[in-house]
Amino acid sequence: MFSPLADRAAVRKQEAMLVHVVDDDDAVREAVALLLACSGWRAALYPGAHPFLDALYAGRVAGDLLLLDLHMPAMDGATLLETLGARHLAPPTVVLTAAPECDLARRAWNAGAVAILAKPLDPALLLRTLAAAVATTRAKGNASRSHKGNP
Numbered sequence: 001m002f003s004p005l006a007d008r009a010a011v012r013k014q015e016a017m018l019v020h021v022v023d024d025d026d027a028v029r030e031a032v033a034l035l036l037a038c039s040g041w042r043a044a045l046y047p048g049a050h051p052f053l054d055a056l057y058a059g060r061v062a063g064d065l066l067l068l069d070l071h072m073p074a075m076d077g078a079t080l081l082e083t084l085g086a087r088h089l090a091p092p093t094v095v096l097t098a099a100p101e102c103d104l105a106r107r108a109w110n111a112g113a114v115a116i117l118a119k120p121l122d123p124a125l126l127l128r129t130l131a132a133a134v135a136t137t138r139a140k141g142n143a144s145r146s147h148k149g150n151p
Contacts, residue, residue, distance in 0.1 A: 018042045019064070021043050022046045024072040028096075049075035068113075069097070077097075081095075092134070094133060
């Protein structure tokens with residue numbers, strides 16, 4: 001059984017982390033935001049790719065992770081991730097989809113998604129995946145910083 005309070009210790013170090021949640025489904029956005037808040041994360045919510053890009057280009061996006069729905073109108077999640085990657089703006093990204101084996105999921109993976117999770121979401125798996133994405137990103141950042149200046 002999942003308990004945000006029991007899993008809170010696992011994400012305690014991520015308490016200040018901000019997750020950008022991009023999903024066209026209001027119920028999914030609100031449920032994920034509640035889960036994140038109960039687990040010590042902060043969330044910024046966007047109803048689609050274009051509102052996220054508008055905020056990004058306006059300088060209002062500074063965060064640690066992107067939680068991205070794959071199937072959205074106007075611009076799908078794979079296209080958004082490809083756009084961000086082409087501009088070197090893609091944060092570590094976890095993709096959500098009801099169809100993890102589809103071509104869009106493969107495109108998102110090839111565009112740099114760190115994980116693809118199937119809907120309906122397993123709350124504990126989502127929190128573990130986000131924590132692992134942060135840990136991996138921090139480890140890569142620390143490794144690159146330690147190699148700077150070394151031949």
